[in-house]
Amino acid sequence: MLAFVTRAMQGKQAVLKGAGLVKPVSVTRIPGRYLVHQEGLPKLPVPPLRQTMGRYLAALQPIVSQEELEHTRKLVEEFQSPGGVGERLQKGLERKARKTENWLSDWWLQTAYLEYRLPVVVHSSPGVVLPRLQFHDRQGQMWHAAKLIAGVLDFKSMIDNETLPVEFLGGKPLCMNQYYQILSSCRIPGPKRDSVVNHALSMKPPSHITVVHNFQFFVLDVYNSDGSPLTVDQIYVQLEKIWNSSLQTNKEPIGILTSQHRNTWGKAYNNLIKDKTNKESVRAIQKSIFTVCLDAPMPRVSDELYRSRVATQMLHGGGSRWNSGNRWFDKTLQFIIGEDGSCGLMYEHAPAEGPPIVALVDHVVEYTKKSETVRAPMIPLAMPQKLRFNITPEIKKDIEKAKQNLNIMVQELDVKVMVFSHFGKEFPKSQKMSPDAFIQIALQLAYYRIYSLCCSTYESASLRMFRLGRTDTIRSCSQESLLFVQAMDNAAKQNQEKVDLLQKAIRAHRAYTDMAIQGQAIDRHLLGLKLQAIEDLTTIPEIFMDTAYAVASHFNLSTSQVPAQTDCVMCFGPVVPDGYGVCYNPMAEHINFSVSAFNSCAETNAARLSHFLEEALIDMRDLLMQTPRSKL
Numbered sequence: 047m048l049a050f051v052t053r054a055m056q057g058k059q060a061v062l063k064g065a066g067l068v069k070p071v072s073v074t075r076i077p078g079r080y081l082v083h084q085e086g087l088p089k090l091p092v093p094p095l096r097q098t099m100g101r102y103l104a105a106l107q108p109i110v111s112q113e114e115l116e117h118t119r120k121l122v123e124e125f126q127s128p129g130g131v132g133e134r135l136q137k138g139l140e141r142k143a144r145k146t147e148n149w150l151s152d153w154w155l156q157t158a159y160l161e162y163r164l165p166v167v168v169h170s171s172p173g174v175v176l177p178r179l180q181f182h183d184r185q186g187q188m189w190h191a192a193k194l195i196a197g198v199l200d201f202k203s204m205i206d207n208e209t210l211p212v213e214f215l216g217g218k219p220l221c222m223n224q225y226y227q228i229l230s231s232c233r234i235p236g237p238k239r240d241s242v243v244n245h246a247l248s249m250k251p252p253s254h255i256t257v258v259h260n261f262q263f264f265v266l267d268v269y270n271s272d273g274s275p276l277t278v279d280q281i282y283v284q285l286e287k288i289w290n291s292s293l294q295t296n297k298e299p300i301g302i303l304t305s306q307h308r309n310t311w312g313k314a315y316n317n318l319i320k321d322k323t324n325k326e327s328v329r330a331i332q333k334s335i336f337t338v339c340l341d342a343p344m345p346r347v348s349d350e351l352y353r354s355r356v357a358t359q360m361l362h363g364g365g366s367r368w369n370s371g372n373r374w375f376d377k378t379l380q381f382i383i384g385e386d387g388s389c390g391l392m393y394e395h396a397p398a399e400g401p402p403i404v405a406l407v408d409h410v411v412e413y414t415k416k417s418e419t420v421r422a423p424m425i426p427l428a429m430p431q432k433l434r435f436n437i438t439p440e441i442k443k444d445i446e447k448a449k450q451n452l453n454i455m456v457q458e459l460d461v462k463v464m465v466f467s468h469f470g471k472e473f474p475k476s477q478k479m480s481p482d483a484f485i486q487i488a489l490q491l492a493y494y495r496i497y498s499l500c501c502s503t504y505e506s507a508s509l510r511m512f513r514l515g516r517t518d519t520i521r522s523c524s525q526e527s528l529l530f531v532q533a534m535d536n537a538a539k540q541n542q543e544k545v546d547l548l549q550k551a552i553r554a555h556r557a558y559t560d561m562a563i564q565g566q567a568i569d570r571h572l573l574g575l576k577l578q579a580i581e582d583l584t585t586i587p588e589i590f591m592d593t594a595y596a597v598a599s600h601f602n603l604s605t606s607q608v609p610a611q612t613d614c615v616m617c618f619g620p621v622v623p624d625g626y627g628v629c630y631n632p633m634a635e636h637i638n639f640s641v642s643a644f645n646s647c648a649e650t651n652a653a654r655l656s657h658f659l660e661e662a663l664i665d666m667r668d669l670l671m672q673t674p675r676s677k678l
Contacts (some may be wrong), residue, residue: 083212083219090150090572091565092143092281095136098571100124102598105521105568108500108528110594117595125589131579132587138578139571148514150570150592153194153577155516159396160240163308166233166375168455170395172629174407175353175463176614178347179387184289190414191338191383192281192605197413199275201406202229205246209323212406213510215563220510227397232332233376235304235312242378242396255431256334257285260342261299262292263433265330271427281425288430289340298634299371300435302448304486305362305455314444318435327433331608333352336379342367345385353463357617357640358456360390365456366449370514379403390614399517400608400616408611414616457645462652464639468664471632477670481632483555486522487548488666489628492658493603494531497649501602504621507562509570514662515639518562519569522605526554534665541673548666601625607632615640623647628656637663 099122106115125132143149162170177191204210205225213220230246247254252268266284268276274285303314319325329335344364347355360382363370373380378398381391393403437445472483486505494500503522509515530547533539561567576590589595601627608616609631616629617640627642639659643650 056415059300073235075130084221084223084513087219087221087513088511089143090509090515092136092139092149092574093566093568093571095132097566098568099132099668101568102572104525105523106594106598109502113495114206114594114597118589121589121592125587131584132575132589135575135578135582135587138582139574148512149313150509150574151514153574154570155235155242155396156239157573160233160242161238165305165307165311165455166394167305167362167452168459168623169356171361171375171392172395172400172615172616172618173357174403174614175356176359176389176391176407176411176521176612178352178356178388179383181387182385184385186387187284187340187383187385188282188289189278190389191285191381191425192278193414194381194383194410195268195281195338196275196278197410198229198379198406201409201412202335205229208551215508215511217232218511220508221513221515223514224398224402224510225405227421228378228393228402229376230333230335231397232374233378233396234332235308235315235376235396237295237309237312240308240396242331252333252336253334254330256374257336257340257430258301258337258372258374259288259292259340260294261297261301263301263327263331263374264288264292265334265431265433267428267430268335274425284430285340285428290431291432298435298437298442298445299366299449299604300437300441300445300658301374302366302371302452303444304373304375305370305452306444306448307451308464310447314441314448314596317439317444319436323434323436327435330431331374331377335382337374337377337638338374339369339380339382341372341375341382341384341388343384344368345389346386353465353615354461356388356390357461357463357615358459359384359388360392360617361459361461361617362452362456364566365416365453370449370452370456371532379406399506399508400606401510404608404610404612404614404616407614411612421640443473459619460643460645460650460652461617462641462656463617464641464656464660466637466639466660467635468636468660469667471633472634473667479549480556480559483552484666485630485632485637485663486555486605486608487527487551488526488659488662489605490523490529490551491534491662491666492655493593495535495658495662496654500528500531502600503603504601504605506606507559507567509565510565511563512565513564518567520555520559520566520567521561521569522555522558522603524551524554524558526551534669541669544669545673548669594611603628605629614638616643620644620650624649626650626652628655628659 103122106118139149158208194561210225220576227244228415229285231242231244232241234241254265254267257264303311319328344359358364363373378394383389387443472480474484485506500523505520505522506517507520509518530551533544533547579586602619604625605628615631618627618629619642620627623644624647629640641652641656643652
């Protein structure tokens with residue numbers, strides 16, 4: 047995920063993408079005009095300095111040596127001493143919190159996303175794998191695409207009319223701002239920093255989507271002259287026109303430019319839009335409500351590998367000879383429908399986390415199941431406009447370079463989608479355990495069994511209880527989880543002791559989760575203190591130059607729970623070269639997992655971690671089933 051913090055925490059590494067909403071209590075929705083709620087939401091607090099420092103040392107305990115810990119303890123004491131540098135930076139943060147709507151949100155957007163220079167493909171943008179569709183031809187593909195487009199427009203009407211139900215977590219309303227950011231928006235490359243443009247709130251909001259087929263882009267107006275959305279029948283007719291006027295695949299895949307390193311793309315972008323026609327075409331894509339990618343069939347694989355193959359299609363398109371040119375990777379929302387029944391989406395992570403995207407997906411999937419009752423009026427519709435690009439020799443050279451670099455990324459990424467079918471979230475619930483905590487502790491056990499050590503682990507926690515809240519980090523690797531994973535395979539330990547340690551680990555995870563969603567975790571606070579020092583033009587405090595801080599910020603496990611009603615799974619790349627990206631959707635009786643790694647790292651392997659994760663979940667269940675529960 048996406049999604050991906052180390053870079054923000056530490057300087058030049060990768061950034062956390064997977065951004066699920068951890069749900070200790072279920073989200074309930076109440077109909078209402080939700081912007082009214084925005085003003086009533088509390089501001090994100092700045093946690094007390096000493097509290098964060100104490101929790102930071104506790105988080106380091108299972109992942110650094112005793113010697114390193116003692117060294118950091120001295121740095122912490124110095125940092126938080128009365129009248130010291132920590133107190134000064136803390137006061138700066140508290141001042142910022144008083145003056146702004148959210149002391150973190152703009153810093154986070156810039157640091158985690160817009161200043162992040164690696165390609166958005168694989169390194170930042172998550173994909174979503176939706177259930178396989180039962181068609182194998184272009185008619186089925188276009189019919190489903192038409193229903194999907196109508197479903198998104200139906201969801202958009204709730205956003206436009208402010209009738210989208212407000213979400214609540216534990217009786218508290220959540221910030222709904224992200225729903226306003228995902229449609230009619232796009233990332234724009236810059237030479238050193240990108241920006242995001244949102245046309246939804248402009249005087250004349252966009253009324254078109256972009257459709258891309260065989261690397262060719264089309265503007266499809268999705269509203270009639272009276273403002274009513276096109277019916278499914280009308281959209282189908284328009285898609286057919288698009289298909290028939292883009293049968294040739296010999297066009298230059300202009301969209302592949304968006305897969306480049308951000309600085310490279312920034313230069314190529316400025317070169318591309320010097321031409322007036324190109325500039326107008328690019329603007330039409332950026333302004334569109336969303337993009338629909340009508341993909342060519344991908345190479346056939348076995349049923350067992352099918353979901354993993356679709357995950358790669360959603361993350362990067364499969365390479366320049368497949369569907370990677372059939373994208374505009376800067377677009378916030380791209381729905382992808384293959385001629386072979388593959389279906390899903392990818393999203394650019396800067397404007398939003400996973401939960402709003404998944405809420406939209408759930409709505410659209412339900413909408414597509416309904417039979418269409420409205421017959422299309424017999425008014426002939428104008429031909430969708432094909433977007434033209436003038437390709438100079440220099441642009442052609444940029445496209446060739448983008449193809450080469452993308453194909454290297456495609457070869458690099460190792461993705462495994464696993465449907466864990468032995469049990470779902472109902473089993474941990476039956477044991478009075480949080481399903482999310484149960485899965486996270488299983489991940490700790492799986493990692494420990496492979497590497498005989500624990501690692502810095504990132505799990506996304508939603509800060510949407512606060513105005514403009516994004517995410518903070520649940521550090522799933524704790525002293526309690528370490529004691530459990532060490533005991534689990536120790537034959538000298540009795541089962542009852544193992545169960546007790548498992549329960550303690552799960553309680554510790556749950557407590558950290560509650561703390562994080564209430565704005566009291568450590569990672570964003572530490573980042574804020576560091577950024578405050580940079581803003582004040584003072585030297586970076588030693589605590590942030592320390593080896594332990596680098597270890598804490600190097601997330602070998604970057605994880606996210608993204609629950610959905612739909613039987614889908616989100617996927618994203620690792621955030622460090624020797625790490626894993628793990629995302630999961632716990633359903634009632636099974637759990638969907640995606641695990642990613644980089645092939646260039648000999649130590650990591652997505653299939654191996656998936657296998658050990660499956661074993662860890664089964665072993666934890668068996669341990670609980672074989673150990674009689676003591677009477678309360």
